[in-house]
Amino acid sequence: xAGVTQSPTHLIKTRGQHVTLRCSPISGHxxxxxYQQVLGQGPQFIFQYYEKEERGRGxxxxxxxxxxxxxxxxxxxxxxxxxxxxxxxxCASSLAATGxxxxxxxxxxxxxxxxx
Amino acid sequence: AQSVTQPDIHITxxxxxxxxxxxxxxxxxxxxxxxxVQSPGQGLQLLLKYFSGDTLVQGIKGFExxxxxxxxxxxxxxxxxxxxxxxxxxxxxxxxxxGNKLTFGGGTRVLVKP
Numbered sequence: 662x663a664g665v666t667q668s669p670t671h672l673i674k675t676r677g678q679h680v681t682l683r684c685s686p687i688s689g690h691x692x693x694x695x696y697q698q699v700l701g702q703g704p705q706f707i708f709q710y711y712e713k714e715e716r717g718r719g720x721x722x723x724x725x726x727x728x729x730x731x732x733x734x735x736x737x738x739x740x741x742x743x744x745x746x747x748x749x750x751x752c753a754s755s756l757a758a759t760g761x762x763x764x765x766x767x768x769x770x771x772x773x774x775x776x777x
Numbered sequence: 778a779q780s781v782t783q784p785d786i787h788i789t790x791x792x793x794x795x796x797x798x799x800x801x802x803x804x805x806x807x808x809x810x811x812x813x814v815q816s817p818g819q820g821l822q823l824l825l826k827y828f829s830g831d832t833l834v835q836g837i838k839g840f841e842x843x844x845x846x847x848x849x850x851x852x853x854x855x856x857x858x859x860x861x862x863x864x865x866x867x868x869x870x871x872x873x874x875x876g877n878k879l880t881f882g883g884g885t886r887v888l889v890k891p
Contacts, residue, residue: 665820692877694877694878701883701884702883702884703781703867703869703881703882703883703884704821704867704879704881705881706877706878706879706880709876709877709878711876716876716877717875717876717877717878719878751820751821753821753877755877765811765823765826766823766877766879767823768813768820768821768822769820770818770819770820771820
């Protein structure tokens with residue numbers, strides 16, 4: 662079975678540009694979450710989506726947005742990129758909205774974004 | 778608010794020696810606790826989790842962790858480390874009410890000496 666797949670794996674952008682990151686969850690998983698991992702730090706929660714609805718949002722500016730599609734895949738969009746947005750962006754999927762019960766999070770390998 | 782502290786940023790251990798990674802959390806209710814491992818260029822792999830019940834939890838790759846409510850700790854242990862255990866280890870706390878939001882510690886990087 663395929664795990665959580667993310668694309669692109671690496672990308673370089675310049676300040677002020679926009680970026681779209683994509684995530685395909687494990688087959689059968691209906692919930693997708695996004696995390697940002699800055700170099701040398703632990704991941705930080707950005708968003709959770711379940712059945713195409715936003716279920717949670719972390720402490721990130723409105724430049725960050727996301728959506729989930731009918732096939733449960735998801736996109737993370739970041740506008741007006743700043744140098745500080747350089748990070749590994751991780752997507753995680755789970756069966757249900759409450760990922761901390763029996764439905765634990767499975768993470769993808771991430772998309773590494775570099776902003777110059 | 779939830780928080781997680783991993784006091785050790787780096788740990789160096791000899792192959793075959795035992796390993797213990799510390800994790801302290803802050804959360805008002807009963808937490809859900811996790812340990813994840815991240816190899817270079819990889820995502821996070823779940824080692825083990827605690828939701829309730831037995832406070833000593835067994836995980837994959839020979840790891841175990843013990844939940845101590847009185848100390849707000851969830852330390853990870855392995856009796857004999859292999860060179861392949863060199864990686865970064867993250868402790869995380871969640872809660873049923875928080876959905877898929879996990880709060881991670883800053884991580885502990887483990888280096889294994891031959």
